[in-house]
Amino acid sequence: MSTLQTLDRGLRALDIVSQSPSGISVADLSRELDVHRAICYRIVATLEEHSLVTRTADGRIRLGVAAAVLASRFEPQFAADVRPVLHALADKTRATAFVSVAQGQHCVVIMVAEPEGTLLRVGYRVGSSHPIERGAAGIAILALRPESPGDSDAVRRARADGYSLTRGQIEHGAVGIASGIALPQGVGPSTGLERSVGVVALDGLDTDRAADAVMSTAREIERLISV
Template identity: 70%
Template sequence: MSTLQTLDRGLRALDVISQAPEGISIADLARELDVHRAICYRIVSTLEAHLLVARTEDGRVRLAVGVAVLASRFEPQFSRDVRPILHTLANETHATAFLSAAEGEEAVVMMVSEPDDSVLTVGYRVGSRHPLTLGAAGIAILATRPERPDDPEPVRQARRDGYSLTRGQLERGAVGVSAGLRLPAGLSHAVERSVGVVAIDGLDTTSAAKAVTRTARQLERLL
């Protein structure tokens, strides 16, 4: 498959710039892209014209508001596509299905779906939050991060298994199973998410783990 070289360079430039929160000089960007500085200036000027990058007072290049606008348009699209997938997971496992995201040191519930055939379900509210180190959702997110010497054993176990399984950590009798979404290369700065299910006892954790990990891979393809 052929690619457009100039477009490819522009997109690679955005990726490089996104990984430099304090900005990057034209010289360093040209070196990263392996292009002449004059070409790099033209790439940056084009991205600037579309409000995707901006230059600071000292000439360093940073992401600009245009990137945030594009991101804001992606989230509603992602949410729309996720809802039916989450509802299928809830019905398959007969448990409350949810999508969580990392916010600082906490996991925040972003979306919830209840199964159609269950009378009693766990009340997991959108906006609920808890430490990343407690509950299947947060542990699953931590397991997608690079390994650290001080990782607690539940995170290590989740990394080995491909999912996190917790019992009674957030609510007595509640059993949770979650899997983290592995982000595409170059998106380590993006929102970290996990998908999972929670029920009060009676959850077939083996089947739930398979369903949750399969759903996680499905959501990764949306990303």
């Protein structure tokens, strides 16, 4: 496959900058890109012209406002693509299905779907937030991150199994199952797109069947956001 080298370098530079929340110097960026510093300056200047990066007072490079605008435009597209898949998961498992996103040290529900014809439902609503290390949704997101000595047993188990299963951590009597949604290649956690999909129910959840359905849904969402 033929690619444009300059465009490729610019996109790689954006990815590197996105993984440096405190900013990165031009010298360090040029080393990461393996290009001469003069070429790196031109790449940065071009990205800066389009507000994709900006310079701090000490000259370090950070993401610019245009990167946030692009991310915000992705959200409606994500919601439109994922909503029918999430409803299908809810109906298949007879449980409340959800998509959650990492936000600092918390996990926030951004989408919810209820199964048709079910009267007993869990109080899981858009905007619900809990510490990322508690509950299936947050643990599933942590399991997608690189291994760390500080990982809990729950995160290690979720990484090995492909999903997290928790009982009563967020709501008494509730069982939650979630699987992380892997980011497209080249996109880092610092973009703020770390997500998981899962289901939660108060009782009667067939956990083995639900785990298979949740993992299958996570792979389907990954396919949708990668095309």
